[in-house]
Amino acid sequence: MLPNFLIIGSSKCGTTALYYYLKQHPEISFPKLKEPKYFSSIDQNFPHKGVGDISVDRYAIKSLDQYKKLFQQINNKRVGEASPDTIYFHEKTADHILSALGDIPIIIMLRNPVKRAFSAYMYLKRDSREQLSFKNGLIAEEARLADNWDFIWGYKKCGLYYEQVKTFIDKFSKVKIILQEDLKQKPSKILKELHEFLDIEKNFKTDFSIKHNESGIPNNIVSKFLLSRNNYFSTVIREVMKVVIPRKILEKVASKSISKISISEDDYNSLKSYFKDDICKLEKLIQKDLSSWK
Numbered sequence: 001m002l003p004n005f006l007i008i009g010s011s012k013c014g015t016t017a018l019y020y021y022l023k024q025h026p027e028i029s030f031p032k033l034k035e036p037k038y039f040s041s042i043d044q045n046f047p048h049k050g051v052g053d054i055s056v057d058r059y060a061i062k063s064l065d066q067y068k069k070l071f072q073q074i075n076n077k078r079v080g081e082a083s084p085d086t087i088y089f090h091e092k093t094a095d096h097i098l099s100a101l102g103d104i105p106i107i108i109m110l111r112n113p114v115k116r117a118f119s120a121y122m123y124l125k126r127d128s129r130e131q132l133s134f135k136n137g138l139i140a141e142e143a144r145l146a147d148n149w150d151f152i153w154g155y156k157k158c159g160l161y162y163e164q165v166k167t168f169i170d171k172f173s174k175v176k177i178i179l180q181e182d183l184k185q186k187p188s189k190i191l192k193e194l195h196e197f198l199d200i201e202k203n204f205k206t207d208f209s210i211k212h213n214e215s216g217i218p219n220n221i222v223s224k225f226l227l228s229r230n231n232y233f234s235t236v237i238r239e240v241m242k243v244v245i246p247r248k249i250l251e252k253v254a255s256k257s258i259s260k261i262s263i264s265e266d267d268y269n270s271l272k273s274y275f276k277d278d279i280c281k282l283e284k285l286i287q288k289d290l291s292s293w294k
Helices: 015-023 053-057 064-070 090-101 113-126 134-146 161-171 180-185 187-197 221-227 232-244 247-256 265-286
Strands: 005-007 078-082 106-110 175-179
Touching (some): 005 015, 015 078, 015 187, 090 161, 106 180, 134 265, 161 265, 180 187
Parallel strands (some): 005 078, 005 106, 106 175
8 A cells, every 4th residue: 555644854853763753653654665755756867966875866766666566565554654855845746745645644844954954964974975064065055956966965955944844734734743852852742643643543652762863973983984875885784784783773883883063153153044034934834933943
């Protein structure tokens, strides 16, 4: 059976954590491929040209037949998938989803766009893809995207949520907006709300003990090699490890293998000013207090 709900983004806003939390519920099923990226792939020009983009491109599902095959053996009350670039390409993806799946429930994860931008940068640094400083990465963004680098390099553009969210609110009858900050601070409450939104058993107890897909700088040579997406051999080794080692162990090891760095005050304030107008419009649209983002 095809999906009857979607998690559509945004990138580096907690979609991976949410995917693994929802996946625990017995009435929810996902395919083995977490991010099929089918609805965004329809109109993209492959391959992307960014550093390490090709290692991500190869997982993208590029035909409806391939997409349907992902779900052939799945049958549950709720079937979903979580492709965080779907919302980025909102001008096309919303209509593609309506055409293929109909007016299904949509879940959108959002996060302070300044923190989201820096987290995306740290994610690319972790995977040995980003070679520039954050400030220079911001300067290079427009040229990179114009040269067909993958959407993840849009540190600023990905965080302009208003138009992205509005498209889906205008076109779908059931849209649930979750703030990453709320998921971190009160996960049980948020999961209960989502269970109700999806019309499944709302009192299911979710395990929140594992951290998922953290960003940071590798703190030793081994972790830098294994986390790199700019190296064919490390990519192969990482895929083998995913098969033979339980995810819970991999996530704990990965978490201890990276170091956190902070965004500079100048960069933070500059981006805060850049996003201010968009945040104000978004706040009115979704009727949520976003004062902590401003």
